[in-house]
Amino acid sequence: MDFNYNEEQQMLFDSVDRFGQQRFSQDKRRQALAGDIALNQKHWHEMAELGWLMIAIPEEAGGLGGSMADVMAITEAMGKNLVHYPFVATSILAPALLCDGSDAANVVLDKIGSGEAKVAAAFLEANSGYDLYRVGTTASSQDGAYVLSGEKCHVEDGGDADWYLVSARTGGSDDEVEGISLFLVPKDAPGLTVERFRSIDGHRHARLRFDQLRGAQRIGEADVALPVIERGVAKGIGAHLAEAIGSMEEVSRVTLEHLKTREQFGRPIGSFQVLQHRIVDMKIACEEARSIGSFANVHVGDENSSAAQRIAAAKVRVSECGIYVGKQAVQLHGGLGFSDELIVSHHFKRLYGLSVAYGSIDHHRKRYAE
């Protein structure tokens, strides 16, 4: 048993870490965040060239077929360096959904791997909470084609997607687990309206409306997509856990550095016992997060309820620990922590964003208890 990355995973981590340090140093990060499209596109292609975008694509679909531990090595380093691109949505979640071996799916997987396309999953609706089975969007069959109607209120990382993977109802009533199918919709499909939003953490989300949209491509079998969706989202969460771990450890490191160097009242503020205890609690939070996050990732996506429970538990605890660490990092930096110029507040905001991506703390605690 070993919680540490093996040699290859460590190399993967190091290479992403280098990438992040070179391209997301404080000044460059602000440029990238400002929405410099060419720059973002350049970064994305570099990531494709390094093979990261195909890490989770199965070998039989032309990918690298990496394990969740491989994925963690990448996303942890991304979290450490606050790489704010839609890697998890596109390269972890989407491949987990596009698993039916169809030509349509394989075309998209190819483009994901090569960096030519970004994909986001559109599951949440105004009245769904974070429950994936609450689907009101309908896909009715007309003249041999599906017609989609409805709205998705929040599409995580959907702001720059070229395709959307959409859950829609082909049968059953609004809150039934059966009758849900998965559809692939290009961003420029007639009948699709996309509204795009920038989030506080640099990620870009979307709302969608389907107005009698024709020609959506079904992925997988009709009516039984929910388990695939849930396991896919679990993998997305698993990847996010490592991202959160990377972010909280880094911001703790930065905070410790600050405690050792910042002086007030003629001595380093790290000599104050209250601040010492606070950084200790931050460190413990990091340890908890790393332990439960790694543990839950082992069997993520397995078809059994204990795997689902573990990922829900880890999501709760890692989110809580992340929020705690982010808040305390800001607090211990004082006014500087509140400024946008230090990386500290950026970590806090990303940890905040991660804590709600693919379901809030309360949602997952409830799932755990079910």
Place this chain on the structure above:
Amino acid sequence: MDFNYNEEQQMLFDSVDRFGQQRFSQDKRRQALAGDIALNQKHWHEMAELGWLMIAIPEEAGGLGGSMADVMAITEAMGKNLVHYPFVATSILAPALLCDGSDAANVVLDKIGSGEAKVAAAFLEANSGYDLYRVGTTASSQDGAYVLSGEKCHVEDGGDADWYLVSARTGGSDDEVEGISLFLVPKDAPGLTVERFRSIDGHRHARLRFDQLRGAQRIGEADVALPVIERGVAKGIGAHLAEAIGSMEEVSRVTLEHLKTREQFGRPIGSFQVLQHRIVDMKIACEEARSIGSFANVHVGDENSSAAQRIAAAKVRVSECGIYVGKQAVQLHGGLGFSDELIVSHHFKRLYGLSVAYGSIDHHRKRYAE
């Protein structure tokens, strides 16, 4: 507007405080706690002679007709000195219930005021939670008399009661608010089984079973006792709030003293910043408790929902603050805090007991939200 006791209330507080200091100093307290019946009886009669036991009995029933502020002055001083007698059950709650002006009620009120009898309220059942309207015990009318059947699982301060005030159903079904009546039952009534328990805080509770008990005396009108019961319990809670405030302020004072005198590593432990902040948080908890506790007591027992909401809110917050203060007092005393020899752990246990008397934190939070 004035949150402070007026002159008379301050005198009342001082006299109870003196009583407590003289009779419940550390060594004497242990004797009293050990269940020295003669001693306890002597104390109780002294309390009667000083008029405290009739403070809440209306003047028209021969009592002093004191306000809730008067009651608070007494119970705060009792909390400060950990007087562990069933004052609130007997002299605050029971008089609020025995308000129908009947001869039967007035006889008991007389005996309460003179210290000849103790009374406790038997409301909770195995499946009732802390909800007063969940009454399964039945009182059926047979040959012009009531026959009681059922069980009460926890009777606060019922261990030494001479009478029990019992809620029983004369109509309606188990969880209906209508159909509840109030009965007076002497402890030696045939058909009554009493099981007595000592609690961790020196209070003595009971469980009751009514086995076709005949001749219970109904107090007040049939079927509509619930509002009377709820307002009575609210007054009991109001009195307990002040007791908790007295206890938590005293144990905070003792803890501050300890921080200033106990030395470790060659200096008073109160020079450690972490302990300084802790005692500050204890002090803030005391301030919160005193403020909301006093505020909620102003209109306690009024027939409107905001009065009920305020007492529920105060019960939640004072309990939380009390538990926090009690725990931290133990913690800051280290091993000594865990010993039974210091008064600190006694305060903690009483604050624990108070936090669940007449309803737990969760129960009252829910009531508040309703």
Place this chain on the structure above:
Amino acid sequence: MELNFEAADIAFRDEVRDFFAGSIPEDWRTRVRAGLRLNPEELIHYQKMLAERGWGAPTWPVEYGGTGWSPVQQYIFWSEAARADAPAQFHQGLELIGPIIFTYGTPEQKDKYLPRIISADDWWCQGYSEPGAGSDLAALKTTAIKDGDHYVLNGQKMWTSYAHVASHVFVLARSSQEEKRQRGISLLLLDMESPGITVRKIPTMDEKYHTNDMFLDNVRVPVENLIGEEGRGWEYGKVLLDRERMVTASVAIFLKQTISAIRSAAARRVIGNVPLIEQPGFRGKLAQFEIEVMALQTMVLRLMADAANGAESGSRGSMVKLRWSQLTQEGTALWVEALGPEAMHFEAMEGEAAGLPSLPADMPYAMQGALYARVTSIYGGSSEIQHDIIARRAFGL
């Protein structure tokens, strides 16, 4: 113990309530509930509205244009303002420099500055903190060297909030080097138009423009702008300690607005067929928040009642500040949670697409409020410093 309002207080309450009825524009109300400051123009407008009614300075004595209200009346006024979703008045002129001027200022200073604070013709900001002097203010390095009938100021101030809109700034600067660091610091009033003042925005994590670096480069300040005696500026701040309770008390009362905001968001958001506000988990959290707010507000009420009875507030002002910052952080976070995933939609990237229902008006203010709330436990003495102060003052530790 007497906790009911007197008849006169109730009449006063009705008068205030009438005044506020319908007076606050809807788009102010949403942002106010988020705990966000309105824009300067809006705050100026609000202040002028109050000044016109004679209520421009609720905590000042009548002789300086204040209302002369008792603490209980102040409490009622703020409660009613909160109830109407009116904003808190901008406090740096009214509560920070105003009281120092009317306590230590010359008659000329009083005449010149006080009326213009009330009328909002002047906007004051505070030049205290410096890059190396945050919590440890006595470490400040900005110098004020006397040169004839002027002081010449040099140095860098930081966290000078609203310097970019202010007409005046009050500055602590070192007018001599003395052993005891607090000695030798003077308090000076500056016109922001003075040559040599440069203001540079500090971007903050809530993406709103609050605060600045302020560079003082040979800024000449007439000696008549010195408050009190040279070298004793540190002491003049003390008058604020006793008044601190007023500032914190008033903002704490405004937490009721956050409660309405959460309630309204949670009533709108339906999961399955059940509004969030009816779901036990969320209900419990909201109830807990409301209860803690009630506890804080009764602390404030008790503080005001004691003040009215002439009692010292002790460290209770600091305690209120501490608890208020915790609760404003928790409240805004709960609001974000009530709004669900869309609370993350901070800014539309390409405007509203035609035909899509627009976002509720409280996005993105909830998120901005939650981010802004993080600084409330840092500014005006961080929570850690507040604890230190209480330990020392209340317990002699």
Place this chain on the structure above:
Amino acid sequence: MELNFEAADIAFRDEVRDFFAGSIPEDWRTRVRAGLRLNPEELIHYQKMLAERGWGAPTWPVEYGGTGWSPVQQYIFWSEAARADAPAQFHQGLELIGPIIFTYGTPEQKDKYLPRIISADDWWCQGYSEPGAGSDLAALKTTAIKDGDHYVLNGQKMWTSYAHVASHVFVLARSSQEEKRQRGISLLLLDMESPGITVRKIPTMDEKYHTNDMFLDNVRVPVENLIGEEGRGWEYGKVLLDRERMVTASVAIFLKQTISAIRSAAARRVIGNVPLIEQPGFRGKLAQFEIEVMALQTMVLRLMADAANGAESGSRGSMVKLRWSQLTQEGTALWVEALGPEAMHFEAMEGEAAGLPSLPADMPYAMQGALYARVTSIYGGSSEIQHDIIARRAFGL
């Protein structure tokens, strides 16, 4: 990263599970779940049972009669013990003095003492703390003056847990006065039968007899009972720091027992018609507790896995201790809550009245466990001291 158990580990788990199946009496299980120590006779019985199976010392090397298990095997063993509601082994002999003896002891000391620890023929207690030396152990005053081939000990020890049942005690005492307070302290092994030892109960708030004052009045201890060198006793404690993770790790694993206890109480208690365990509020709290326990146990697992791979535990032993004490406090309190108002029925005053259903078996153990839990954040280095230690060791602060 490889987080699956290997086949050999799974076989080992099955072996352990078989061993425990049905071996723990029901009345032990209830108290164990409350986090209460069993009575000494019961613990001795349990230790003998393990010793018979060859599993008496799970963390010791084979050469001293230990199992020689890998950390992962130890984790599995404790997990299975917890699952079976078996108690934790009494640790003062096995984990505190045993390792010191086998690391620093003479061959004679090893032969004499180690086997009897495993077989539970000896029961060791610890004589470290003193009235003025709690967190600050180096302030201890008990003296050990050499007199021929004996040391003569005088002083007062405090918090000597189980001194009233122990056959032996290991004592830190000052054998010379030196500048540096830690120097001049020696570690000595005492027979509790030695003349001059008096033990007095310290009553504790959970009303159970755990701990004592121990008075040493001219107690003569043969020089061969000195561990290592005179004056270096302070250093020998250090071996325990690295082993600390074993003690804390094992107890943390036992939190699963508290979960079962809460679940069972909450399933039994019905409010209205709904079992408490199905009510959203309680469910949420229990889920949160379970999740935090899972987080702690994965920390332990990672610690053990790292140890198996030869990595240093750093300060993670202290972190586990900290979180474990918090969780055992929260868990026992949640259990009390699940039991409802009757959890307060600590002791029947006049016995069980005939015909009344008796109280569930877990009262009053839940309350006793909740009270006892308060000391877990005090003993073995209080939570405050643990924080200090981590800050120093892990961060150099």
